[in-house]
Amino acid sequence: MEEPAESLSSDQVELRRWRMSDLDALERAIYESLDHLVPWMPWAADPGRQQTADFLARNQEEWETGQAFGYAITSDAAVIGSCGLMRRVGAGGLEIGYWLHPQWTGRGLATMAAAALARQGFQLAGTDRVEIHHDAANPASGAVARRLGFTEVERLRAPEGPEAPGEAGIDVIWRMTADQWKASAVRWHGDQSR
Numbered sequence: 372m373e374e375p376a377e378s379l380s381s382d383q384v385e386l387r388r389w390r391m392s393d394l395d396a397l398e399r400a401i402y403e404s405l406d407h408l409v410p411w412m413p414w415a416a417d418p419g420r421q422q423t424a425d426f427l428a429r430n431q432e433e434w435e436t437g438q439a440f441g442y443a444i445t446s447d448a449a450v451i452g453s454c455g456l457m458r459r460v461g462a463g464g465l466e467i468g469y470w471l472h473p474q475w476t477g478r479g480l481a482t483m484a485a486a487a488l489a490r491q492g493f494q495l496a497g498t499d500r501v502e503i504h505h506d507a508a509n510p511a512s513g514a515v516a517r518r519l520g521f522t523e524v525e526r527l528r529a530p531e532g533p534e535a536p537g538e539a540g541i542d543v544i545w546r547m548t549a550d551q552w553k554a555s556a557v558r559w560h561g562d563q564s565r
Contacts, residue, residue, distance in 0.1 A: 373496050375440050375456065381487035384480050386442035386454060389430040393443055396450040398423045400472050407473040410537025411509050430455075444471065444484050451475040454484045456492050456501075463499040465492040469515070476511070482518045489519065493552050500548050506533070507541035516545035520555045 377388040389397075401408070401418050408415035414422065433439035437458065444452035452471035460466045467488045471481050485503065492501045503521055505512035506529075513523070525544040533540040547555075 374434070374437070375491045375495060379442070379487040379491055381483040381490075383446060383478070384451075384483045384487070385445045385448075386484060386487055387445060388434065389427055389441045389443055389453075391424075391427050391431070393450060394420070394424055394427060397427065397443070397453070400450050400452065403474075404470070404472045407476075408470060409535065411506065411512075411535050412470065413534040416535070442484075442488075444469070444480070446475065446480065451480070452484070454481075454488060456488050460500075460502050460504075463497055464502060465495070465498055465500075466502045466504060467492070468504075469512075479518075481511075482515050485515050486519055489547060489552060493549050498549065500546055501552070502547075503545040505543055506535075506538040507543050508537055508539040513543055513545070519547065520551065521545035521547045522551075 379386040398420055401415070401423060405415060405418065430439070430441035434441065439455055439457040439459075441453065441455040443450050444454050452469065452475065454467065454469035457466045457468060458464075467485050469481050469484055489501050492498050503512065503516040507526065516523075522545065523543060524546045527542045527544070529538075529540045529542050
C-alpha cells in the first residue's frame with residue numbers, strides 16, 4: 372500500500388510522522404491546550420499520559436495499515452499541534468483533521484498544515500477528493516477550509532448529537548476534488564514533501 376511522505380513542509384510549519392518518542396512533547400502540548408481543545412475534541416475531556424501513549428501507538432498501527440497518517444505539527448522543532456489524513460470518508464477520499472496549541476493560532480499555521488496534507492493526499496494513488504469536517508459551532512475550522520478553496524458541500528445533523536461541550540451537533544463537510552486542487556495548487560506552491 373502506498374504511504375505518504377513521513378515529513379512535509381509548508382511555509383512556516385513542518386509536519387512529521389508521530390513517533391513514540393514524542394510522548395512528553397505531545398502530552399505538554401495537549402495539557403497546555405485543554406481549554407482550547409475540550410469544547411471541540413471529545414478525547415480532550417479525559418487526557419492523561421496513558422491516553423496520549425495509546426494515541427501514539429494507534430498512530431503507528433494506523434500508518435502501517437494505511438487507515439490514517441498522523442503528523443506532529445512543528446515549528447522550529449517544537450510540537451505545536453497534530454494533524455492527519457484519514458481514510459474514513461469512503462473510497463477515493465481522505466479526511467484532514469487538525470488542531471493547534473492556542474499560542475500558535477491566528478497565524479495561518481493550521482491552513483499551512485492543511486495545505487501540506489491536501490497536497491500529499493492528492494499525490495496518493497486513487498485520491499479523488501479531500502474533505503474537512505467540523506462542527507458548525509467551530510467556525511475557525513471552517514475558515515481553514517475556506518482559505519484553501521474547499522467548497523462546503525453538506526451540513527448533517529450528527530446522529531449521536533454533540534460529542535463535546537462546544538458542539539452544536541451539526542457536521543459541516545467541505546470538499547476539494549483533485550481537479551479543483553490542481554487548478555488552485557499554484558497558490559500553495561510552497562508545499563513540499565520530503
